[in-house]
Amino acid sequence: MRLVTDWNRYHKRTRISQRFLWTIWRAYSDLLRGIHFQKPIKIIELGCGTAYNTLQMTKLFPVDKVTLVDFNPSVLNDAQRRLSCLNCEKEFLLRDLLNLNLNEKYDIVHSQGLLEHYTPDEQRRLICLHRDLLTPNGITVILVPTPNLPYRLWRGFLEKLNLWIYPDETAISKEEFKTVLESSGLQILKMKRCHLIELGAVCRRGSGYL
Numbered sequence: 001m002r003l004v005t006d007w008n009r010y011h012k013r014t015r016i017s018q019r020f021l022w023t024i025w026r027a028y029s030d031l032l033r034g035i036h037f038q039k040p041i042k043i044i045e046l047g048c049g050t051a052y053n054t055l056q057m058t059k060l061f062p063v064d065k066v067t068l069v070d071f072n073p074s075v076l077n078d079a080q081r082r083l084s085c086l087n088c089e090k091e092f093l094l095r096d097l098l099n100l101n102l103n104e105k106y107d108i109v110h111s112q113g114l115l116e117h118y119t120p121d122e123q124r125r126l127i128c129l130h131r132d133l134l135t136p137n138g139i140t141v142i143l144v145p146t147p148n149l150p151y152r153l154w155r156g157f158l159e160k161l162n163l164w165i166y167p168d169e170t171a172i173s174k175e176e177f178k179t180v181l182e183s184s185g186l187q188i189l190k191m192k193r194c195h196l197i198e199l200g201a202v203c204r205r206g207s208g209y210l
């Protein structure tokens with residue numbers, strides 16, 4: 001039987017770890033360096049969790065609308081509170097991403113900490129979802145953990161202490177990540193290692209999907 005991550009337990013941790021959120025955001029801002037938008041944009045975050053990265057993006061770019069999707073009601077409530085200071089249009093969708101049908105298109109479609117909790121087939125479906133939600137000139141930003149030495153040491157250490165809370169997580173190698181992004185119709189604009197254990201990619205729709 002496949003054990004799934006208990007997201008309530010995860011969110012109890014991140015509520016108290018502002019430093020963790022800041023580390024991830026620094027990785028995002030590094031990936032977004034050099035990207036500019038002339039007009040106010042629409043952003044969607046898939047598996048938004050705290051929504052912290054969307055909040056930070058609104059300080060980098062002119063924003064017309066943000067859409068946050070998560071299937072955990074208490075997480076979405078917290079995200080709503082966190083974004084209450086924003087003046088742009090806001091939409092909070094309590095939905096399962098594997099059954100999400102939206103007609104709207106977005107200039108930035110992003111996720112972090114999502115793909116690695118799914119089977120290869122589901123990962124591909126989720127990547128195609130990122131792709132299909134993009135405007136023609138939009139970009140997608142995806143961050144996943146990668147099985148490098150720091151990741152293996154950190155995970156091994158937490159597993160030994162019985163503190164590892166992600167039973168369904170499979171870290172994704174650079175080659176696997178590149179292959180699945182490209183074969184799902186995305187063109188990679190940038191791919192780099194982020195902080196110690198994640199890989200981040202910035203992509204746009206490949207020419208066959210414009």
Ligand SMILES: C[S@@+](CC[C@H](N)C(=O)[O-])C[C@H]1O[C@@H](n2cnc3c(N)ncnc32)[C@H](O)[C@@H]1O
Nearest residue numbers: 007047048049050070071072095096097112113
């Ligand atoms: C690692 S957390 C994301 C953390 C987020 N990047 C942040 O900065 O807080 C993954 C999130 O994805 C959500 N999630 C996982 N699978 C989902 C699905 N199929 N549909 C909707 N939300 C999902 C979980 O509820 C969780 O909040």
